[in-house]
Amino acid sequence: MTADIIDGKAFAAQVRERVGRQVAVLKAESKLTPGLAVVLVGEDPASKVYVRNKGKSTAEAGMKSEEIRLEASATQEEVLEVVTRLNEDPSIHGILVQLPLPKQVDEMAVLDAIDPAKDVDGFHVINTGRQAVGLPAMVPCTPLGCIMMLKDKLGELSGLNAVVVGRSNIVGKPMASLLLAESCTVTIAHSRTKDLPSVCRNADILVAAVGRPEMIRGDWVKPGATVIDVGINRIEKDDGKTKLVGDVCFSEAVEIAGAITPVPGGVGPMTIACLLANTVTAACRQAG
Numbered sequence: 642m643t644a645d646i647i648d649g650k651a652f653a654a655q656v657r658e659r660v661g662r663q664v665a666v667l668k669a670e671s672k673l674t675p676g677l678a679v680v681l682v683g684e685d686p687a688s689k690v691y692v693r694n695k696g697k698s699t700a701e702a703g704m705k706s707e708e709i710r711l712e713a714s715a716t717q718e719e720v721l722e723v724v725t726r727l728n729e730d731p732s733i734h735g736i737l738v739q740l741p742l743p744k745q746v747d748e749m750a751v752l753d754a755i756d757p758a759k760d761v762d763g764f765h766v767i768n769t770g771r772q773a774v775g776l777p778a779m780v781p782c783t784p785l786g787c788i789m790m791l792k793d794k795l796g797e798l799s800g801l802n803a804v805v806v807g808r809s810n811i812v813g814k815p816m817a818s819l820l821l822a823e824s825c826t827v828t829i830a831h832s833r834t835k836d837l838p839s840v841c842r843n844a845d846i847l848v849a850a851v852g853r854p855e856m857i858r859g860d861w862v863k864p865g866a867t868v869i870d871v872g873i874n875r876i877e878k879d880d881g882k883t884k885l886v887g888d889v890c891f892s893e894a895v896e897i898a899g900a901i902t903p904v905p906g907g908v909g910p911m912t913i914a915c916l917l918a919n920t921v922t923a924a925c926r927q928a929g
């Protein structure tokens with residue numbers, strides 16, 4: 642038996658349609674157009690693609706989209722000035738500073754400067770803390786998208802063993818915190834974890850967010866488990882062309898898992914859909 646393939650692209654399209662309808666209602670009934678600003682510093686090719694896609698999706702959902710580009714040589718003060726201006730702009734309800742930032746810019750200081758109410762990435766410590774203690778918060782888009790797919794597939798998550806491989810601030814830690822809020826028994830595994838394969842084999846829900854191509858093999862997966870692959874890695878094939886692969890060896894894991902997200906077309910599209918949803922949430926909360 643091969644696993645069900647979780648179609649993140651189709652699910653994301655549904656979320657985006659719903660967001661589009663909410664935006665139409667806000668515009669018609671409350672004269673409120675949600676606005677998202679994305680700040681890109683430098684020329685990182687992958688970041689440029691992400692930022693372009695975010696801008697396009699924002700406009701497609703009927704929202705205001707502003708893109709601010711700064712040179713790779715921008716100083717921390719220049720980035721902070723942009724954030725301050727956006728914090729004060731009433732037509733902007735969500736601010737996203739694309740990471741990574743050039744090394745002369747202190748990432749933590751920039752994230753800390755974003756108004757927590759406009760922090761649609763959910764990376765501000767105020768939002769991290771609020772989420773951890775169960776208060777309303779802006780929740781990071783990628784983990785939120787993963788939870789939505791898991792609930793759609795499994796229904797109730799309570800009591801399931803969840804293993805998150807990776808402990809980044811962007812995915813691993815918030816993912817673990819959201820799974821805990823769903824009453825999963827959560828393990829965070831990482832590069833120092835002893836006997837990672839056997840830890841993974843204990844997972845009813847296995848979330849891979851390590852950034853290492855195809856590291857998680859088929860025999861690390863518990864039969865019937867739900868596997869969420871957050872990795873997006875570009876690798877070179879034997880013929881010299883490149884392809885995108887996840888952190889999970891899909892061809893092996895698909896034979897063992899109960900359900901699995903593909904790469905591409907799994908978690909990636911859900912991240913942008915959740916960003917749009919977060920922007921609408923932020924706009925509603927700011928409006929009143």
Ligand code: GUN
Pocket residue numbers: 737738739740741762782783811
């Ligand atoms: N870089 C890679 N993923 C993300 C994300 O979710 N948000 C931001 N701001 N930067 C990123």
